Amino acid sequence: VPAALSTTSYALLGLLVFDAETSRHGLTGYELKRRADRTLRFYWVSPAMSQIYTELARLGGLGLVESRPDAASDGPPDGDTAPAWPDEGSPAGTTDAPRGRRYRITQTGRAALLDWLHDSQAEFPVLKHPVALRLLMGQLLDPRAVVDLLNGYLDRLARQRADLETVRRRLGDNPDVRHPAMVADWGLAYYDSEAEIVRGLMDRVKADTRDPPD
Amino acid sequence: VPAALSTTSYALLGLLVFDAETSRHGLTGYELKRRADRTLRFYWVSPAMSQIYTELARLGGLGLVESRPDAASDGPPDGDTAPAWPDEGSPAGTTDAPRGRRYRITQTGRAALLDWLHDSQAEFPVLKHPVALRLLMGQLLDPRAVVDLLNGYLDRLARQRADLETVRRRLGDNPDVRHPAMVADWGLAYYDSEAEIVRGLMDRVKADTRDPPD
């Protein structure tokens, strides 16, 4: 029954849940950031490092995540024997100089995430589209500048799509990541549609240039 | 050569430019808000009233907009005779109780907007998509809940599309608003594509439910 969290908090909890299902050590803030860069950024945002740490501190305060000093950074790749979750106060003498902290979602955190997934009406997406915004004022520009604007966008779009494609390939058809794969496909289809629309708009601009020179 | 402005500032300047080309009185903060609600919100955001006023004050301070007290609120619809831009210090005695302020873009403002349109590389759009974010964690949910989520989104999408369609209709094929019309068409195509993608995803979720029950 925690106080209201931001959507970004839940997004991070989501990343931690995924990790919990595939490993036992938890994630450092740094790793969390990289995961956010890999997937979250396409559908939400990838928070700044500094925000990740503040967020982690907040979630920790609420008991939604727990953290331990990271002593076990790459010991031998033992299957089972190593302590997966070392205790806070490590036995006296072992000054292992822990290099960081590893965070795991707690049961409470899991419950909070589930609550959010269930009873919160998902808000309508917010799109901040600088290209569309500029096109809106296209009559202030030379048609060539408008075409350049749209071409620039197509380039970025292609690069973004390629990045997402890489992510998608890594997911493969593993049923464990069926939903992430669906969302990646969504993103790819979105980029494709966007590119097609923009190409259409470019044609329109070019046609307007030939026919009625304003 | 003004200090850096936020994109939202330029968006408001854009609305003021449009107004300047079709009227001579300028806009009140309130009217600006309504225009933002009509178009800006689909591709950017519609700022809160309070922000519009603060933004207007800032732009005024930079000399990018000018404002006058609003005395001429709907006099007779005279074509030409009425003073379109009353002086600040109105003649002594006329205590017309100006109900507000009307803002117009200045030449400097226009130049700043043009500069921005020309030499700023348009950033890549930012999409904050709560539905995609939730779908990402779909394995934590009952497939039925996932379908509900997507259905809810389809509903909202249809409503949003209808709103934008209304806007689009008003623009018609008037060449003066060719670019706003293009952007509206872009939005409509985007909503259509989004709906199609989501329907596809729903089918996938349903198929997954029938075949491998996880």
Next chain:
DNA sequence: TGTAGCATGTAAGCCGTTACATGATTGA
């Protein structure tokens, strides 16, 4: 030896929201 990556944090500040306060005008 130095650069890149790993790792964590604090401080300042911007952008934007909600809540609050105020008051005039219009029309049912």
Next chain:
DNA sequence: TCAATCATGTAACGGCTTACATGCTACA
């Protein structure tokens, strides 16, 4: 006369970014 709309603003605060500060490890 009451509600809705027009109209303008201030205050508090949340979320997030950039800039800054620190230090370790791996490797070329």
